[in-house]
Amino acid sequence: QVQLVQSGGEVKKPGASVKVSCKASGYTFTNYGISWVRQAPGQGLEWVGWVSGYNGNTNYAQKFQGRVTMTADTSTSTVYMELRSLTSDDTAVYYCARDKSAPVREYWGQGTLVTVSS
Amino acid sequence: QSVLTQPPSVSAAPGQKVTISCSGSSSNIGNNNVAWYQQLPGTAPKLLIYDNDKRPSGIPDRFSGSKSGTSATLVITGLQTGDEADYYCGTWDSSLSDGFAVFGGGTQLTVL
Numbered sequence: 001q002v003q004l005v006q007s008g009g010e011v012k013k014p015g016a017s018v019k020v021s022c023k024a025s026g027y028t029f030t031n032y033g034i035s036w037v038r039q040a041p042g043q044g045l046e047w048v049g050w051v052s053g054y055n056g057n058t059n060y061a062q063k064f065q066g067r068v069t070m071t072a073d074t075s076t077s078t079v080y081m082e083l084r085s086l087t088s089d090d091t092a093v094y095y096c097a098r099d100k101s102a103p104v105r106e107y108w109g110q111g112t113l114v115t116v117s118s
Numbered sequence: 119q120s121v122l123t124q125p126p127s128v129s130a131a132p133g134q135k136v137t138i139s140c141s142g143s144s145s146n147i148g149n150n151n152v153a154w155y156q157q158l159p160g161t162a163p164k165l166l167i168y169d170n171d172k173r174p175s176g177i178p179d180r181f182s183g184s185k186s187g188t189s190a191t192l193v194i195t196g197l198q199t200g201d202e203a204d205y206y207c208g209t210w211d212s213s214l215s216d217g218f219a220v221f222g223g224g225t226q227l228t229v230l
Contacts, residue, residue: 035219037163044120045155045163045206047219059216095162102217103210104153106174108162 022096
């Protein structure tokens with residue numbers, strides 16, 4: 001069965017960076033891309049970007065360009081999302097999700113809470 | 119402000135039917151398929167409907183979706199208390215060269 005297991009919660013100070021991992025199993029990693037979606041406390045879903053499991057190509061939401069980097073490690077079937085220059089507005093649960101197609105997030109990780117606080 | 123517009127909340131009694139709308143534009147819903155997600159309290163979202171009206175394996179046929187023009191609709195029949203959750207529509211927006219994923223603001227379903 002498809003599983004996406006994310007790294008644990010993080011607490012960061014404003015201006016710092018955070019790197020969240022998402023380890024995939026139960027399918028051929030290189031056949032699918034992974035999206036990152038975040039959800040601020042009490043808010044809706046916001047797409048952060050996408051990384052290809054095949055060749056590492058990326059597509060970032062305009063809002064995060066220049067501040068986010070997503071990478072894929074085929075040797076460990078793990079995807080990483082690094083977000084830099086954190087502010088309190090970045091406090092959110094970050095989910096990784098395997099994409100079935102461009103509009104469709106088919107399987108989701110359990111989420112990683114990133115808290116930005118001084 | 120979300121790109122796709124959903125009602126903030128809907129409610130209905132057990133056994134009844136509820137409809138959740140999702141409104142967009144020609145750059146998103148009008149030219150791309152729509153998916154729906156269910157998010158139970160404290161859990162990750164779960165895919166409910168994809169490609170406008172298809173259900174993943176294991177999703178009961180009480181859940182159905184449709185799309186017309188720049189709007190989409192999720193219908194839940196035979197409501198159960200376990201259906202209380204937030205529901206999100208999502209699609210792709212092609213207004214930029216690479217495109218990007220968009221979601222509705224979410225609709226909280228209360229089963230009275």
